[in-house]
Amino acid sequence: MVRQTRSDNWGFPSWRGYGKSRETVKVRICDRHGCTAPGICPAPKSPNSPERWMFCQDHAAEYNRGWDYFEGLSAEEAAERERQERATAAGYTTSKHQQWAVRGDEGRSADEMRALDVFDLAPDCSFEDVRKAWRALAKETHPDVCPNDPAAAKRFHAGQTAFEVLRQAEERRSWKG
Known part of the structure; x- marks a missing residue:
């Protein structure tokens, strides 16, 4: 067996097999019945579950269309959850350097x-x-x-x-x- 000591690869893509690998690429198909598009959008199978459906963009939009974040909560619980999440997301709502949003005082310093x-x-x-x-x-x-x-x-x-x-x-x- 002869051991090669030099490489023919001098760093130029045209001298080596650039993009010519024949290895298989694993592509997950959309989990919607009958769809053959690649599944690139993860969606939870159930709340607090690590398992995910994988949908194409069209079926992910269809899956999320009827989603209600406050489903099963009373009006008071929904208001409390919204208040808590707005309190913890204050850095996003008042980011001055991006001018995303302003406070009730018109964003004055x-x-x-x-x-x-x-x-x-x-x-x-x-x-x-x-x-x-x-x-x-x-x-x-x-x-x-x-x-x-x-x-x-x-x-x-x-x-x-x-x-x-x-x-x-x-x-x-x-x-x-």
């Missing part, structure tokens, strides 16, 4: 909420409301209007900072679409 408190505005106000509130505050507390009042100067500076925070947030929202 803590900094924006503090800035709105400076103007005594509601969380769902528009940027035009912010602009109007800033102008009114500036007319009342501007250093030219109240030259020797340190409290007015402090309030003016707080309003200026709050307006800048809200302006930048509005620009970010308009850039994202």
Whole structure:
């Protein structure tokens, strides 16, 4: 028996049998009676069972069409289960970097909420409301209007900072679409 010491495979696919293997590939057929399509979608045979049906995409859609997640639960139990699952999925519902969803306060950050408190505005106000509130505050507390009042100067500076925070947030929202 002669032992080969060198390989003819230099790393080029055209020099070796690229994709020409004759090994059998195991394909599971759809478990729906009479279907010959490959079964690529697993579906549970029963609740809490590790056994799975394997359906093609068409029959998997048909299998799931009548599925009711809350079947067999009373209205109170269904509401409690939904509440628990929403509580544990909070990271998905308020993911800020993906903008998947927003909270009831229109997705404003803590900094924006503090800035709105400076103007005594509601969380769902528009940027035009912010602009109007800033102008009114500036007319009342501007250093030219109240030259020797340190409290007015402090309030003016707080309003200026709050307006800048809200302006930048509005620009970010308009850039994202």
